[in-house]
Amino acid sequence: MAVSVSGEGAFIVELDRFQGPLDLLLHLIREQDIDIFDIPIARITQQFLQAIEGVEQRLGIDRAGEFLEMAATLVRIKAQMLLPRRVDESGELIDPRAELVRRLLEYEHFREAAQRLAEAEAERALHYARGFVPPMPKPEPKDNLELTWEELLAAAMAVGERARPPAEHRVVARAVPLEEKIALIIETLERFARVEFRRLVRPFADRLHAVVTLMAGLELTRQRRVALRQREPFAPLWIYRRNGKPSDADVADH
Amino acid sequence: MQTSQIIEALLFASDAPLSAEDLARAHEDLDEDAVEAAIQALRAEYDATGRAFQIYEVAGGYQILTRPEAAPYLERFRTVPQPARLSAAALEVLAIILYRQPIGRAEIEEIRGISSAGVLRTLQDRGLIDVVGRAEGLGRPLLYGTTQRFLEHFGFRSLHDVPRPEELPVVLREHVSRQKETAAT
Numbered sequence: 294m295a296v297s298v299s300g301e302g303a304f305i306v307e308l309d310r311f312q313g314p315l316d317l318l319l320h321l322i323r324e325q326d327i328d329i330f331d332i333p334i335a336r337i338t339q340q341f342l343q344a345i346e347g348v349e350q351r352l353g354i355d356r357a358g359e360f361l362e363m364a365a366t367l368v369r370i371k372a373q374m375l376l377p378r379r380v381d382e383s384g385e386l387i388d389p390r391a392e393l394v395r396r397l398l399e400y401e402h403f404r405e406a407a408q409r410l411a412e413a414e415a416e417r418a419l420h421y422a423r424g425f426v427p428p429m430p431k432p433e434p435k436d437n438l439e440l441t442w443e444e445l446l447a448a449a450m451a452v453g454e455r456a457r458p459p460a461e462h463r464v465v466a467r468a469v470p471l472e473e474k475i476a477l478i479i480e481t482l483e484r485f486a487r488v489e490f491r492r493l494v495r496p497f498a499d500r501l502h503a504v505v506t507l508m509a510g511l512e513l514t515r516q517r518r519v520a521l522r523q524r525e526p527f528a529p530l531w532i533y534r535r536n537g538k539p540s541d542a543d544v545a546d547h
Numbered sequence: 548m549q550t551s552q553i554i555e556a557l558l559f560a561s562d563a564p565l566s567a568e569d570l571a572r573a574h575e576d577l578d579e580d581a582v583e584a585a586i587q588a589l590r591a592e593y594d595a596t597g598r599a600f601q602i603y604e605v606a607g608g609y610q611i612l613t614r615p616e617a618a619p620y621l622e623r624f625r626t627v628p629q630p631a632r633l634s635a636a637a638l639e640v641l642a643i644i645l646y647r648q649p650i651g652r653a654e655i656e657e658i659r660g661i662s663s664a665g666v667l668r669t670l671q672d673r674g675l676i677d678v679v680g681r682a683e684g685l686g687r688p689l690l691y692g693t694t695q696r697f698l699e700h701f702g703f704r705s706l707h708d709v710p711r712p713e714e715l716p717v718v719l720r721e722h723v724s725r726q727k728e729t730a731a732t
Contacts, residue, residue: 312635312636312639312659312661313659313660313661314660314661315659315660315661355662356661359660359661359662363660396658396660399658400658400659400660402712402715403639403642403643403646403658403659404639404642405715406642406643406645406646406710406712406715407635407638407639407641407642408638409642409710409715410633410638410641410642410645410701411633411635411638413701413702413703413709413710414630414632414633414638414700414701415632416615416702417630417700417701417702418618418630418632419615419618420603420612420613420614420615420618420702421612421613421617421618421621421627421628421630422562422610422611422612422628423559423600423611423612
């Protein structure tokens, strides 16, 4: 029995045999044949507090909190019992114990259901399924390794190789605005009928400028405002004004 | 090969219950009625010849299991896999999920009055419960329900086969009547 009465009438309880404060409280009530709808709250509170004495040391602070919370609830109900009863909307007296009783009965219901499950489990356990699943072999302690420093180093390097994090793919906002390059092409072609792509790009060190300039050229081509011409692969790329009258005289690369 | 032999071979080789529908897939000429008839024939044969095993209905299917009378001999053997028993806490959480599914962790902890995260994880790892959805509301908490594996573990044929809540000695009148109200509306 998890609860026994000592000489002074105090309860000595093995707390870890209970599934929390509701289980303990229910045990105290049922053990003494107390009517759950008329719990002598002062007596039960005292017994509960005695049962959980030193709970922080016995169960650790995490599980203790749940018991202490219930203790606080009991003390609050005990105090409310001394005050004049309040009434609800329909004029009936509110019993301060009502919510606790509801929780205890709900918990007891599921504790009973768990008991039925345990019985079903025990019955099922009498039937064995066919088939043997071999137990996992216990890892045997290995002998001391015999190897050279070079082998160890090589192994460590191989681990490093495998463990290297995947290369990061960084996406940064485009530092070179497309509009800027479009404006550059248009401005240049206002003065010259054609311009070589390389001349627009050469002043800038970053390759991104070449990329964005090409994108600008393609965009303007799409809008039919310029034409891109290249005689053969890797030959110089020329950008031509579309609506102007191209003539050799006003070429940009003189 | 006879139908009953095919069914017997399948039930013998399977490590989980097989439904009549599953078993009927073994051959084009088979249907569920033929499977059921073959199972009845096999059962009668096992009884008549006094086999130590029988075909049982578990989790919506059929499974060959030893008869309970054999248990005292089997449990002594290390080479016979012994059924695992669940802890009291695990059974309590399972009972709550069984009758209130789908249910979230907060509700379970409210009923038990204690933290239940560890038990939930264990039950999920063992395949007895699973996440069946998410609740509306803040954080959209996970909702749990019982699984096929749950029925197998307890030897229930289906969820209709579990103990009815009204049969339990302590009936939550309030909850039962509330359920009836919602069912009526």
